[in-house]
Structure formats: C-alpha cells, structure tokens
Amino acid sequence: MAEKNEKSPPLPDSVSVDNGRHIDERILKHSHDADVALQAIQQAGDGQVIEIDAATNKRLLRIIDWHLMPLMCVVYGMNYLDKTTISYASVMGMKKDLRLVGDDYQWLGSMFYFGYLGWEYPASQLLQRMPLGKYSAICVVLWGLVLSCFAAVENFGGAVAIRLLLGICEASVTPGFALLTSQWYTRKEQGQRTGLWFSFNGFGQIVGGAVAYGIAKGTDKNGSSIAPWKIVFLATGLFTICIGLVFLWVIPDNQLNARWLSQEDRVLAVERVRINQQGIGNKHFKMYQFKEALKDPMTWAFAFYALVADIPNGGISNFFSQLIVSFGFTAEQSLLYGIPGGAVEVVALIASGFMGDWLGRRVMCSMGGLVTAMVGVILIIALPLANNDGRLIGYYMTQASPTPFVALLSLISSNVAGYTKKTTVAAIYLISYCVGNIIGPQTFRPKDAPRYVPAEITIVVCYGVCLIDLAFIWWWYSSQNKKKAMIRASEGYAKLENQEWLDLTDGENAELLRKVNFNTYKTENNHREQTIRARYYLQGTQDYAKYNVLCGNLRSLAHKLSALDPSDPFRKQLESEILEKLWSIGVLKQSREQGAGLSRVEHDVTVSAFCRRRLGVLMTRNGMVTDVKTAVTLIEQGHVRVGTEVVTDPAFLVNRNMEDFVTWVDSSKIKRTIMKYRDNMDDFDLMV
Structure with missing residues (x-):
C-alpha cells in the first residue's frame, strides 16, 4: 500500500x-x-514519498519474480550452453570434420572472448542509451542466429568468424542482467537473484550434457544425414532464437513501461527500490562518473579478480569434456559425466547467494566456493591416473568456483551507484573476465595431455591469489563504511530527500552503505516507519503495525472490487459505503460526490492518513498546542474533550463531524494559562 x-x-x-x-x-x-x-x-x-507496506511489497515482488526470473534464468542458462557447445562438439567429431590441428581448438575457445572483449565497452554504452529490455532481447535473438550458422561451417576460418560474432552478441547479456537486477530489486534481494540466474550456467551444463549425449547415442544407433555436432548447434541456436522473442515480449525496459503492471503498481515498483540509493536508468553519459570509476580502487580490485579467476574458467569450460576423457572415460561418457558438475554449480551459487544476503557477508560467504574448487584441483593433480573416480570428484568440486565472481557482480549491482559509473565498472570487470578466458585455454597445451599438470598448477595459484584479493575487497568496504558513518554523524550533515533519484555516485552519496548486515537491516534502516512514528509521536508499539494492516486490508479490498464489473450492484453498493466511510473519518480527501473512486483508496489510504486524524495531531494542526508531544501529554492528563466527552487516549481518531468540537475541558487550568498567555480571556474568564 x-x-x-x-x-x-x-x-x-x-x-x-x-x-x-x-x-x-x-x-x-x-x-x-x-x-x-x-x-x-x-x-x-506530486513529489511525495510513497510508503509501501509489507503486504504490498510482497505482492509486487511476487509479480516481478514471476515475470523476470524464469526468462532471465533460461536465457542465462542458454548463454552458458551456447558458448560451451563447442566443448561437446569437440568429442562428437567436430575437430575431425573441420580439420583442426595443433592449437586450433584452443584458439577457437579464445576467439569467443576476443569478440566479447572488443564489444564489451560499446555494449555497456548501448545498454545505458538504448531501451534495456529491447536491446537485450535483440542480442539474444542475434546470438541464437549466429550459433545456428555454426552448423554450416566447413573449416577453421569459418569457425573463427562464428565464434568471434558469438562473443560480440553475448557481450551484452551479463552486464544487461546486472542492470536489470539492480533496476528491479532492492539491495537485500539482489544477491539471491543474481546467484539464481547465474546458477543456470549449471543448468545449462546439465541440459547441454544430456542433449549432446542423447544426440550422440541416437545418431550412432540410427544414423543421420547431418553430423551429430551440427545437430547440437542447430538445436541450441534455434531454441535461443525462440526464447529471445519471448524475452522481447515480456521483459520491459524499466518499471514504467511494464505491460504486466498496473499504472499504480508501476510507480510502486519504482518506489520500492528507493532504498537502494540508486535510480532505475539514466541515458546521459557523465564524464565525471567515468573518471570516478577509473579512480576507484574497487574497480581495479574487481577487474583483477575477474582476470585471475577466469584463467581457470577459460581452460576448464572449454576443455572439461576432454579433461573427463583424460580421466579414462569414453567420449560419450564424458558428455554424461559432465552433468553432475552443473548440479554442483547450481547448488553452490544458490547457497552462496542466500547465505550472503542472510548474513550480510556476500564476499566472505562466496570464498567457500573458491576454497572448494581449489581442493578439487589439488585432488586432480595429486591422485594417480588410475583413480578415475577420485579425479572426477575433484573436477566436480571445481564447479563451485564461480561463487565469488557472482558475489562481486551483485556488488556492482548494489554498491556501485551512478548509471555511467555502474556501466563503466561492469564493462571493465567483464573485459577482465574476457582476458582471463582468452588466456585460460592456452594453458591446456596438447603436449601436456593427459594430465595437463602445468595448467592445473596455474589454476591453484590463481585461486590462491583470488582469495587474497577478496580479503582486500572485504577490508576496503569495511573501512569505507566507517568513514561514511563518520560523515553522517558529523555536525552539519543533512540527507537530501529524493537524492536517491539524482543519479549520485556511491562516492557522492554518504547514505549508500557498501556492505549491509541484513540481520539488523530491518530495524536499522526502516527509516519511513521511524519517521512516521517520530512525526506523529506514536507511543504505542503496535499503532504503526495496526494502521499498516488496516491500510493493507482496505487496499486489498479496493483492488478486488476494481476487478468486478463497474455495473455490478454489489460493487456499486460496497464501493459507495467504503468511500463514504473513509471520507467521513477524514482519511480520504474527497468524497464520492467530489469524484473519488477506488483508485483513491490505493493512493490516499495510508498510515499517515490515519495518523493525521489522531487527536493530538489535530490539536497541533488547529493551533491549540505547538507540537504533538505536548498535545499527547495534555490529553493523557485529562485536559481535552471532544464534544462533551473527555478523551484521555492520544490514539483517539477524530472524524470530520467532530473536528470542530475539539476543545479544552472547562475546568482545565492549562486552558486558562494558555488563553491568558494568548490574551484570549474575556472579563468573565478573568473573574472565575
């Protein structure tokens, strides 16, 4: 509400x-x-802040989740599957058909990231300037089209061109999804949602392995006029095109043009993310924000992590099928045995996202996945070649490694403010991701097969360095939060209301904490409830909650009535009674005769509207006292009456008919003192 x-x-x-x-x-x-x-x-x-109660916030979040999350998850799963389809194809005859020799395959793995690298910064600018939903959807359709064309490739040169174009088309997906997440979700919600859609990398691996295995077995048994690896590219590419068209229809550019939200809910969907201290979009490039991004140490700490962490990722994601074959399994078995690795990634990412948001320690919780991956690589190196099962388990453990990458991506969404700065930091982060993935496949040299020991040692070293970088990021954010706390506590500091929508950077905005403990977040940061309690001097611990529930029930009833036919007799009668009652008690500003409708219930029936009808507030508004606190004291002492009745409850609600009959008890000495002070006593009063 x-x-x-x-x-x-x-x-x-x-x-x-x-x-x-x-x-x-x-x-x-x-x-x-x-x-x-x-x-x-x-x-x-009209410039007013809109307070959203828990019931309305839950309803909006449910609607947003149902429309955004399924599509974002499926698209991101396809994003991973489509770029790693080459790994499945490599053991299904592609290398032979394309006559790949030497390090040709390694370069195909890297070429995707050359395209990604070259287009990442232009993509970040287009994401800022173009309609976010439409541009992202077009990129999805184009990458599906490009992937389908891989089935027509006949040589190494053609494969290079397709991989390069695929990287260009997919360059917008991750930064676009990070912007969508920060646009629609509060900081408390972003870690879990980012972990959820990113976890579909694992689902992509599960589905990809199953599909590739099914195609390989089917064509081996029944034969096919098309090479099995080409069928894999066609199937995944055409499905991506279809899902991209659905994405275009469902995903809006922002809350203000979401066709699946009512006009009122669009505004509420914007208002619910006010607490982020960020906006929902700004199409103007701001040079000072660009420079601030380049000067921010965290930009380069993030970039360093992405570079070093994705050297292992680039190698493993392109060579995992061949790596499993090196454990002593057949090519077909490698397709099937890669599936559990995807499941490990899904569980690790969802668990890390949930624990990080719950404890308010995203970076620290994400380190567990990296430590698990490091242990897995050590197992692959240390165990003998004959121990196929043990080394396979080690590979599965490496699939927990993306947890810190996703945690840092969610920090860019929630902690980096200023739209130009956010897109710049995200671009640098993902450019570093590309460089790491370009280097990664080159560490798996053919001469090192089947153990690839140099590559595996490189992975362990990279993971160790990444842990040090994560510790630095945690320390830096903690120190910056302390500095901001000192600024907020300093004399003369004043928070500018509505500054959330001014596109301020995190460096300019002292209200934007870079780390939040969400266990205490509700009590420490529920500014609106505290503001209302202070403004109207609500002493009862349950007063705000009761008003909140009452408003939520009234809004829910109005919402249900509005779904009925306007000519329905039941709706007409109940609507008339509700509007008349709310106007008579002073909650609505207009009566039904003055043009009020059910929409006014959703807008005007608020906690503040009920608080304004409290006796102490009316006394202050009518000039009987100077502040609500004084009014409450006088009411409790029995100095005030409404009509002929003495009222001692400050929570007493005065309706329109009685507001002119709020006055002092005749025998009140306070009344005499105030009137004498104001020189309002007549000769009779002075004689009494």
Whole structure:
C-alpha cells in the first residue's frame, strides 16, 4: 500500500521532494540530469514519498519474480550452453570434420572472448542509451542466429568468424542482467537473484550434457544425414532464437513501461527500490562518473579478480569434456559425466547467494566456493591416473568456483551507484573476465595431455591469489563504511530527500552503505516507519503495525472490487459505503460526490492518513498546542474533550463531524494559562 508524506508548497526554482523539503535546481545541474524515476515519482505523487507496506511489497515482488526470473534464468542458462557447445562438439567429431590441428581448438575457445572483449565497452554504452529490455532481447535473438550458422561451417576460418560474432552478441547479456537486477530489486534481494540466474550456467551444463549425449547415442544407433555436432548447434541456436522473442515480449525496459503492471503498481515498483540509493536508468553519459570509476580502487580490485579467476574458467569450460576423457572415460561418457558438475554449480551459487544476503557477508560467504574448487584441483593433480573416480570428484568440486565472481557482480549491482559509473565498472570487470578466458585455454597445451599438470598448477595459484584479493575487497568496504558513518554523524550533515533519484555516485552519496548486515537491516534502516512514528509521536508499539494492516486490508479490498464489473450492484453498493466511510473519518480527501473512486483508496489510504486524524495531531494542526508531544501529554492528563466527552487516549481518531468540537475541558487550568498567555480571556474568564 502507498504511504505519502506531507508536502509543503513548492518554492520557486526548486524541485519538490518528500517531507516538505526541496532540492535546489543547482543540485540537479550538478548531477547532470536526474534519474528517470524522479520525474515519474513527481508526476504520480506530486513529489511525495510513497510508503509501501509489507503486504504490498510482497505482492509486487511476487509479480516481478514471476515475470523476470524464469526468462532471465533460461536465457542465462542458454548463454552458458551456447558458448560451451563447442566443448561437446569437440568429442562428437567436430575437430575431425573441420580439420583442426595443433592449437586450433584452443584458439577457437579464445576467439569467443576476443569478440566479447572488443564489444564489451560499446555494449555497456548501448545498454545505458538504448531501451534495456529491447536491446537485450535483440542480442539474444542475434546470438541464437549466429550459433545456428555454426552448423554450416566447413573449416577453421569459418569457425573463427562464428565464434568471434558469438562473443560480440553475448557481450551484452551479463552486464544487461546486472542492470536489470539492480533496476528491479532492492539491495537485500539482489544477491539471491543474481546467484539464481547465474546458477543456470549449471543448468545449462546439465541440459547441454544430456542433449549432446542423447544426440550422440541416437545418431550412432540410427544414423543421420547431418553430423551429430551440427545437430547440437542447430538445436541450441534455434531454441535461443525462440526464447529471445519471448524475452522481447515480456521483459520491459524499466518499471514504467511494464505491460504486466498496473499504472499504480508501476510507480510502486519504482518506489520500492528507493532504498537502494540508486535510480532505475539514466541515458546521459557523465564524464565525471567515468573518471570516478577509473579512480576507484574497487574497480581495479574487481577487474583483477575477474582476470585471475577466469584463467581457470577459460581452460576448464572449454576443455572439461576432454579433461573427463583424460580421466579414462569414453567420449560419450564424458558428455554424461559432465552433468553432475552443473548440479554442483547450481547448488553452490544458490547457497552462496542466500547465505550472503542472510548474513550480510556476500564476499566472505562466496570464498567457500573458491576454497572448494581449489581442493578439487589439488585432488586432480595429486591422485594417480588410475583413480578415475577420485579425479572426477575433484573436477566436480571445481564447479563451485564461480561463487565469488557472482558475489562481486551483485556488488556492482548494489554498491556501485551512478548509471555511467555502474556501466563503466561492469564493462571493465567483464573485459577482465574476457582476458582471463582468452588466456585460460592456452594453458591446456596438447603436449601436456593427459594430465595437463602445468595448467592445473596455474589454476591453484590463481585461486590462491583470488582469495587474497577478496580479503582486500572485504577490508576496503569495511573501512569505507566507517568513514561514511563518520560523515553522517558529523555536525552539519543533512540527507537530501529524493537524492536517491539524482543519479549520485556511491562516492557522492554518504547514505549508500557498501556492505549491509541484513540481520539488523530491518530495524536499522526502516527509516519511513521511524519517521512516521517520530512525526506523529506514536507511543504505542503496535499503532504503526495496526494502521499498516488496516491500510493493507482496505487496499486489498479496493483492488478486488476494481476487478468486478463497474455495473455490478454489489460493487456499486460496497464501493459507495467504503468511500463514504473513509471520507467521513477524514482519511480520504474527497468524497464520492467530489469524484473519488477506488483508485483513491490505493493512493490516499495510508498510515499517515490515519495518523493525521489522531487527536493530538489535530490539536497541533488547529493551533491549540505547538507540537504533538505536548498535545499527547495534555490529553493523557485529562485536559481535552471532544464534544462533551473527555478523551484521555492520544490514539483517539477524530472524524470530520467532530473536528470542530475539539476543545479544552472547562475546568482545565492549562486552558486558562494558555488563553491568558494568548490574551484570549474575556472579563468573565478573568473573574472565575
């Protein structure tokens, strides 16, 4: 449900924001064009902040999850499957048919990342300037088309061209999904969602292995006019095209044009991510943010991790089928035995994302996956060649290694603010990812087969260095949070309301914490509830919760009634009764005769609306006292009556009919003192 704070009349040359405060136009100029959300919030609520209760937030999150997560997960699974299809094809006759010799196959593995590398920064700029949903969908369709064309390749040169184009088309997927996640989800939700869609890399490996094995067995048994490896490329490519078209239809560019959200829910979907201290999109390139990204030590700490961690990834992802063959299994068995590795990745990523968000320690929780992978590589190196099962288990353990990569990706989504800075940091991170994946396949030299010991030692060293880098990132964020806490506690510091939509960077915004302990997050950061409790001096511990539940029930009822036919007699009667009752108690600003409808219930029935009808608040508004706290004290002492009844409960709600009859008890000495002070006593009063 929506909760709107009071707003004072707008000042000249200013932009209205919540709590009656205003942001001077110069601040907007300093921010080089505010986020697109600012205008939407102002148009929808006249600049007022909208408070969302738990029930409405849960309903919106459920709708968003059902529309975004399934498609993002499937597309990202195909993203991994499509770029690693070459690994399955390598043991299904592709190397022979394309006449690959020497290190040709290694270069095919690297060529994808050359395309990815060359297009990553242009892709980040296009993601910022182009409609996010549409551009991402077009890239998905194009990469499916390119992958299908691999079936027509007849030589090494053609394969190089296709792999290069495939890298270009897929360069937008990961940064685009990171932007979508930060756009739609709160910081508390981002780690789990990022881990979820990234975990479909593992599902891609599971499905890919099963499909490739089925095709290999089927063609071996029944024969085929098309080479089995070509069927794999055609099947995965055509499916990607289909899912890309669905993605184009379902995924919006932002909350404001989501066809599956009502007009009211679109605004609420924007408002629910206000707490991120970031916006939902800004199409203006800002040079100062670009420079800040280059100067930020975390940009290069992230980049260093991506470079070093993806040297092992580049080797393993392109050679895992051949690596399993080197353990003593057949080519067909390697397709099937690669499937459990995908399951390990899925479990590791989902568990790491959940634990990281729950404990508020994403980086530290993600280290467990990297340590597991390091132990797995050591097993592959140390165990004898005859121990096929043990070495295979070691390979499965290496599939837990992406957990820190995903944790850092989610930190870019949640901790890096300023749209230009965010896209720049993401681009540098993924460029480093490409460089690591280019180097990785070159460590698996044919002369080192079947053990590939130099490559495996390289992997262990890389993982060890990555752990040191992760520890540095954790330390840096902790120290920066302490510095920001000192800034917020300093004399003269003032938080600018609605600054969340000004496209400020994390360096400019002291309110943006770079690490959050979500165990205490609810109590420490529920600013709106605390603001309302302080403003209206709510003493009862359950008052806010009761108003919240009441508002949620009323909004839910209004939502259900609005789904009925407007001519339905039941709807007409109940709608009339609800609107009349809410207007008479003063919660709605307009009556039904004045044009109020069910939509006003969703907008105006708020916790603040009920709080404004409390006796102490009305006394303050009517000038009987100067503040609500004083009014509450006088009410509890029995100095106030409503009509003929003395009221001692500060939570008493005064309806419209009785608000003119709020006055002092005749015998109240407080009344005499106040009237004497204000020189309002007449001769009769002075004689009493």
